[in-house]
Amino acid sequence: MTHVLVVDDDPGITRFFQRFFSQRGVAVSSAHTVEEFNLQLEQEFHLALVDIRFGAVDGVQLINQLAQTHPHCAVVAITGYASVKTAVQAMKAGARDFIEKPFTDLDQLQRQLDVYLRGSGSSRDEDDPWPELCPILRKIGMICAANSPLLPILRIAMRIADSDIPILILGETGVGKEQVARFVHEASSRQNNPFLAINCAAISDTLLESELFGHEKGSFTGATETRQGLLELADRGTLLLDEVADMPVRLQTVLLRVLEQKEFLRVGGRSPIRSDARILSATNRPVDQLAVEGTFREDLLYRLDGVRVEIPPLRHRKDDILLMMKDFLKRQDVPEDHVSPDFERYLIAYAWPGNVRELYQALRHAIALAGKGPITPEHLPARIRHAVEGHPQDPDGFTWDQDLDQLTKRILQDWLQKQDCTLEELEQTLKQLNRQVLFRVVEHLWTKYQKDKNKVCEILGINERKFRYILYELRPDRRDSH
Structure with missing residues (x-):
């Protein structure tokens, strides 16, 4: 029989779920104190509902404990504080989802919890643990293994995609921050509207201002016509500010005003323009340190950092590497059996400081050198071979x-x-x-x-x-x- 644990210090909530689940033939146990919670851990559960504010105790700690002791139990956080940020912390600790009090839409609640009660009580399918993500992953061409550390992060991104809360995406260069931003867009109700991105570090200050806000005819030399900016073009869609930490301080001030007032002026313009674009931001730099140093406005960071999503580097996603390789070979019409086992071993052993971008460059390099023959480690760039083989010198021989x-x-x-x-x-x-x-x-x-x-x-x-x-x-x- 399916068994659910409800952890909440409010007896009214536990009684509600007792009635809610008993009508559906589900057994329910409850815990109102930490002592009762610890006693309940001796049993097995298919689903656990845990209040984030459990008296004086941080419910996130209890969620983390459940994730460790009952790895096959799906954990859902209960929040009544309208704090998506806190709920996301719970999901990072191991919760699969969160539900918000008061529970006014019982049909929606049932649909949400049925995901974890479906089948023979199993909380997830081991072969396809995140089925709700698959359509979006396929649409944007994102490759993830069934046990990829990226998947729980995407689950969080999907859960908050429709909330319009700002998301700050962190990760090393080439790790796929723009792809995660596109995932958020496709998972939201804005998916049928534009997704636009701009690299704030790739162009000059004046050009960046014109690209973001647009300009009026005659506002500067060469402005021969009025032009819409990305904020205007992304109205009701999504705009990604990539490498936002490199944005000049003057433009940071303008952007802060846009986020607060939802309107802006074109360069040389006088009439405010409103935009309902959702702003996502990304950077590979230590943005908290930059805020302390004063090169990035602290108040702007607060605005952008509604929920922080950190993308794991490729070296922590070993299973993803081989899946990406196989997908890339398929797109290049290269038979998979052309790849030698040693070549795969080198891919797994290398640290990939350039992440996904570097992996694809290395694969192109290897395919080009191998021609129609077997693909072996000798076809990889020298720097990769030297790193895997333990040579301290650089490929050009400099020590x-x-x-x-x-x-x-x-x-x-x-x-x-x-x-x-x-x-x-x-x-x-x-x-x-x-x-x-x-x-x-x-x-x-x-x-x-x-x-x-x-x-x-x-x-x-x-x-x-x-x-x-x-x-x-x-x-x-x-x-x-x-």
Whole structure:
């Protein structure tokens, strides 16, 4: 017999569910205190309903405990505080869903809970654990294994897709933040309206302002006609602000006003324009730290960070890697049996700092080199082979310890040989060397990460202005080549 546990310190709620489930032939146990909850853990349950505010106890802790002790029990959080953010915390702790008090629509409640009571009481199908996600995943071409750590995150995204609460999507470069944003859009009632995205780090300040808000004819040199901005074009749809942490502070102020008032002015315009676009944002940078440092407005962060969704890097999604490979091979008309077991082993062993983007680039590289023959590790880019095989040097043969040691010895020898060389002259030589080394390091990473400016800045811990200074100003003769 299907068995449900209700954990709530309000006897009225437990009596409600006693009647609700008994009419449907479901056995119900209840817990009003932590002591009663701990005693109930000796039994097995198909479904547990847990109040987020359980007296003085944080219900999220109880949900996490249930997820650990009863992994096959579906847990649903109960919230009466209209706090989607708190409910999302419960889902991150292990809850599959949340329901909101008061329960006015009993038919909707029944439909929501039936998902977890369907069949022989099993909380989920092991082969297809998240069937409600599949249509959207197929529509946007997103690949996830049945046990992917990305799936619970998408479940949260789907649950809040229609709430219009702001979502801040965090994750490393190339991890698929825009695809998650598109998932939210497709899961919402806005799906039939536009989904638009803009990379706030990829264009200049003035162009970004014009792209976001549009401009009036004659508002600046070259503005030969009035143009709608993305906020206007995305009305009743979704707008993703990718790499939002790189947005200039001046535009952050304008964006904050848009979020608060739901209206904006075109560049050169005087008439306010209203927009019902849902704003999603994404970044690969430590946005909390940037807010503390003052380079990102703290009040804007509060506005954007309604719910924070962190996308796990590809190195934590090993099963996804092989599924992505198989899907990519199919789209390229390459037989799956052309792939050697060692090739798959290399894919699993590599850390993928560039994530999904780097994986697809590596697959293209391997397919091109292999031609119609077997695909082996030798067809992977050298940097991947060296990383998997444990070689510390970069593919171009540069080894920091050895090369820098030799360089230091050569500078010292040259200085000692110059009888009239002063310490000041040595310092000037070292300054020049410092400039050259800085440029070489940035140029090397710039090439290694396929001109991904954000990744290079993240690795070196520098901002965009410092990056531009090193790459463009220290070697003026090389500006045009980048």
